[in-house]
Amino acid sequence: MIQLLSGNEAIALGAYHAGVRVACAYPGTPSTEILEYLARFDDIYTEWSTNEKVALEVALGAAYGGVRAMASMKHVGLNVASDPFFAASTTGIDGGLVVVSCDDPGEHSSQGEQDNRHYAKFAKVPMLEPADSQEAYELMEWAFNISEEFDTSVLLRSTTRISHCKSVVHVDRERPVALRPPHFNRSPSKYVMVPTYARLRRQVMEERIVRLRAYVEDFPLNEMLLADRKLGVISSGVAYQYAREVFKDASHLKLVTTYPVPENLIRRFAREVERVIVIEELDPVLEEEVRLLGIPVSGKEFIPIIGELNPEIVENSVIQAGLLPASAKMSPVLSTSAPELPARPPLLCAGCPHIAAEFALRRLGFYNPCTLEDLPRERKIPAQLKKSGLIITGDIGCYTLGVYAPLYAMDTTACMGASIGQALGLEKAGVPNKVVAVIGDSTFVHSGITPLVDIVYNQGHTTVIILDNETTAMTGHQGHPGTGISVKGTKTQRVELEKLARGIGINDVNVVDAFDLAAIESTVSRCVESDEPSVIIVRGACPTLVRTTGTPLEVDSEKCDSCFACLRIGCPAISVLEDKAWIDAGQCVGSVCRICAQLCPQEAIAEGNQ
Amino acid sequence: MKDVNVLMVGVGGQGVILASDAVGEIGMNNGYDVKKSDSLGMAQRGGSVISHVRWGERVFSPMIKKGEVDFLLGFEQLETARWSPYLKSGGVAIVSDVVIVPVSVIGSAVAYPGWEEVKGILTQHASEAYLIPANRIVLEVGNPRALNMVMLGALSVFLELKEDVWIESIRSKLPSQFVESSLKAFSMGADEARAMRQAMMARSA
Numbered sequence: 108m109i110q111l112l113s114g115n116e117a118i119a120l121g122a123y124h125a126g127v128r129v130a131c132a133y134p135g136t137p138s139t140e141i142l143e144y145l146a147r148f149d150d151i152y153t154e155w156s157t158n159e160k161v162a163l164e165v166a167l168g169a170a171y172g173g174v175r176a177m178a179s180m181k182h183v184g185l186n187v188a189s190d191p192f193f194a195a196s197t198t199g200i201d202g203g204l205v206v207v208s209c210d211d212p213g214e215h216s217s218q219g220e221q222d223n224r225h226y227a228k229f230a231k232v233p234m235l236e237p238a239d240s241q242e243a244y245e246l247m248e249w250a251f252n253i254s255e256e257f258d259t260s261v262l263l264r265s266t267t268r269i270s271h272c273k274s275v276v277h278v279d280r281e282r283p284v285a286l287r288p289p290h291f292n293r294s295p296s297k298y299v300m301v302p303t304y305a306r307l308r309r310q311v312m313e314e315r316i317v318r319l320r321a322y323v324e325d326f327p328l329n330e331m332l333l334a335d336r337k338l339g340v341i342s343s344g345v346a347y348q349y350a351r352e353v354f355k356d357a358s359h360l361k362l363v364t365t366y367p368v369p370e371n372l373i374r375r376f377a378r379e380v381e382r383v384i385v386i387e388e389l390d391p392v393l394e395e396e397v398r399l400l401g402i403p404v405s406g407k408e409f410i411p412i413i414g415e416l417n418p419e420i421v422e423n424s425v426i427q428a429g430l431l432p433a434s435a436k437m438s439p440v441l442s443t444s445a446p447e448l449p450a451r452p453p454l455l456c457a458g459c460p461h462i463a464a465e466f467a468l469r470r471l472g473f474y475n476p477c478t479l480e481d482l483p484r485e486r487k488i489p490a491q492l493k494k495s496g497l498i499i500t501g502d503i504g505c506y507t508l509g510v511y512a513p514l515y516a517m518d519t520t521a522c523m524g525a526s527i528g529q530a531l532g533l534e535k536a537g538v539p540n541k542v543v544a545v546i547g548d549s550t551f552v553h554s555g556i557t558p559l560v561d562i563v564y565n566q567g568h569t570t571v572i573i574l575d576n577e578t579t580a581m582t583g584h585q586g587h588p589g590t591g592i593s594v595k596g597t598k599t600q601r602v603e604l605e606k607l608a609r610g611i612g613i614n615d616v617n618v619v620d621a622f623d624l625a626a627i628e629s630t631v632s633r634c635v636e637s638d639e640p641s642v643i644i645v646r647g648a649c650p651t652l653v654r655t656t657g658t659p660l661e662v663d664s665e666k667c668d669s670c671f672a673c674l675r676i677g678c679p680a681i682s683v684l685e686d687k688a689w690i691d692a693g694q695c696v697g698s699v700c701r702i703c704a705q706l707c708p709q710e711a712i713a714e715g716n717q
Numbered sequence: 718m719k720d721v722n723v724l725m726v727g728v729g730g731q732g733v734i735l736a737s738d739a740v741g742e743i744g745m746n747n748g749y750d751v752k753k754s755d756s757l758g759m760a761q762r763g764g765s766v767i768s769h770v771r772w773g774e775r776v777f778s779p780m781i782k783k784g785e786v787d788f789l790l791g792f793e794q795l796e797t798a799r800w801s802p803y804l805k806s807g808g809v810a811i812v813s814d815v816v817i818v819p820v821s822v823i824g825s826a827v828a829y830p831g832w833e834e835v836k837g838i839l840t841q842h843a844s845e846a847y848l849i850p851a852n853r854i855v856l857e858v859g860n861p862r863a864l865n866m867v868m869l870g871a872l873s874v875f876l877e878l879k880e881d882v883w884i885e886s887i888r889s890k891l892p893s894q895f896v897e898s899s900l901k902a903f904s905m906g907a908d909e910a911r912a913m914r915q916a917m918m919a920r921s922a
Contacts, residue, residue, distance in 0.1 A: 111738075111742050111751060215756065239779075268754060268779055271754065271755055272752060272753065272779035273751070273753040273754075274752045274776075275745055348778045348779065349777070351777040352778040352782070418778045447827055448795060448799050448827070448830065449821045449827045449829060451763075451765050451795070451819040452764075453764045454763050454764075456763065674823065677820070679820055682820070
């Protein structure tokens with residue numbers, strides 16, 4: 108049977124057909140769909156874990172229990188899970204364990220760019236890289252087999268253009284009927300890593316890599332294609348596809364086992380061709396491996412080290428490097444000047460429960476870099492506006508978009524959960540400002556709880572604002588412990604954030620309606636002046652999840668005096684028509700929101716007549 | 718077997734991805750190798766959406782090279798203009814008349830371009846550019862979410878496959894209550910494109 112599958116769907120289906128029994132993940136672009144797809148199968152256990160570290164630990168426990176298990180995550184998720192990732196390499200497993208890392212070259216939806224291939228060598232774990240969905244499907248079975256044969260976890264590394272690209276897959280396997288029964292073989296010298304036992308495992312790890320080096324020489328999915336011998340191109344992953352697209356006549360070596368690499372195969376390939384180059388995305392990982400073999404090689408001197416590749420970047424780079432004649436370009440791009448067109452920046456949605464809180468923070472005295480000229484006719488500046496009043500440490504989620512115009516309500520964003528620790532750090536450094544941490548509900552549960560405990564223990568008085576939209580919105584509305592909804596959509600025990608905050612010793616815990624601007628402002632004003640730590644939960648449902656809309660609002664153009672205060676919240680439903688504010692009824696969520704109506708000095712905004 | 722590169726562009730929420738999934742599956746079911754790649758950016762809604770679909774004997778790159786798009790299927794006028802440099806010389810642009818003004822236009826010196834301007838940008842690359850009256854069609858069929866079906870209908874005129882192939886794919890992708898209005902939108906989109914194309918050919922003949 109043939110199916111058009113994305114890389115993520117193929118990874119999931121490949122794992123299912125390989126007999127995976129336990130699959131765990133925390134959502135993160137571009138990895139999210141793997142677990143969503145797996146959750147459709149009733150005969151495996153799937154969970155949204157609290158974070159990637161927990162996901163990998165649950166999977167590791169399951170693998171100790173003799174069954175096949177996996178954890179999938181985005182590249183930066185593996186940073187969070189790096190502790191158990193190294194530990195799994197040390198202890199080894201019983202049932203197969205596969206860690207899927209989906210990197211995001213070009214940072215389509217990430218706070219940083221990193222090449223997770225380094226993790227394989229770092230943790231001494233074998234790595235496989237698919238070049239399309241077909242290979243993603245097949246490699247999952249190989250990955251589990253290698254894991255069990257060599258008593259190791261295996262890293263399967265994908266990237267955005269593998270995970271999110273669809274290609275044709277020949278689905279030729281089925282899930283085995285008989286799976287290994289769960290069992291735990293007690294073995295303290297293998298599973299209890301006190302130094303005496305851990306030192307013994309170090310020996311095992313080094314011996315394992317030596318055996319793996321021999322194993323990968325005959326790995327059937329590594330592919331040598333000898334054509335024109337003047338140039339030999341080594342590549343892996345999606346870069347292989349670009350290499351084939353651009354170098355139609357050259358010889359190619361596609362590597363699927365990218366750690367350890369098949370050294371003899373590379374040597375054989377190099378002997379067959381006059382010149383060897385490597386085309387790879389991000390760091391020169393393969394290039395350095397080839398160079399270590401004493402083979403003259405080039406790659407990153409002309410292929411960019413930063414960002415995502417695509418066929419024209421590869422083509423232009425190799426033409427500039429003199430590896431292809433300029434005439435090789437199939438269709439020369441016309442040298443017309445690019446037209447100047449308005450941008451379409453990402454925005455918070457109409458009815459977003461983050462808008463009022465972020466607007467309130469800016470209005471309460473956040474540094475205001477917004478020049479007044481960027482609004483058509485600004486007349487009224489809110490009276491409370493004080494420069495440099497507040498520092499807002501931010502976190503990762505939709506609300507991070509509040510950094511842009513017109514909200515400008517974010518001073519920092521580093522990594523998951525960092526807002527709270529950073530806020531305490533700024534406070535302890537003695538900055539003269541009040542400090543507020545802003546974090547979403549899912550991110551708070553992921554890694555905001557431990558720094559909040561730190562604030563209690565170390566007697567900070569930071570205010571932590573949890574923007575609780577009751578979902579993990581940015582990655583597409585996944586459940587998390589605070590929602591009480593499982594990955595399969597069933598109801599489960601909900602972790603109540605307000606009880607949690609009180610339980611760890613925060614006495615000043617407030618729950619505020621996300622669409623009540625006055626209540627948010629008064630609560631924040633009171634909390635930042637207080638000498639004790641506080642938590643404000645700003646609660647309101649994500650409008651793209653809970654699609655309840657009220658009567659759309661309308662602007663009474665008679666009353667509107669064109670002050671455009673309503674434009675300052677950045678609601679995409681509000682724009683200007685004939686020099687008056689105008690609300691798009693198709694986008695406005697209506698009476699459930701009303702933030703613009705609360706702002707209008709002329710009281711010109713109200714529910715329409717319909 | 719002729720290679721076909723289709724670039725489908727629009728704004729989040731317009732149904733670009735479902736439509737490009739359909740184009741991908743139709744290619745596969747007709748014996749092509751297929752690759753498809755979507756770029757969604759950060760916004761759940763309201764941001765630019767770009768979908769590359771490639772049919773061929775054997776397809777390597779999931780992304781189309783600049784200057785090699787045969788058909789630019791634009792669900793929104795500004796987004797279509799933005800991606801015009803991807804058209805190959807002699808390619809075809811099929812554009813819905815839907816306009817979604819981005820917030821960046823408010824108070825900015827850069828105005829939203831009108832159709833004549835968009836057409837001018839497109840025909841620097843394309844040999845043909847058609848404006849499909851999608852706004853009217855979705856009103857007529859009474860299904861505001863059928864824009865993607867109008868556009869699939871218009872594209873189908875250029876791809877020389879039997880109409881059944883498209884209809885079967887649409888049926889398999891949609892909940893039953895939307896099938897009738899979607900198929901109507903599809904055939905109205907096809908009729909508009911066919912008529913425009915014939916008029917164009919008559920003029921050039």
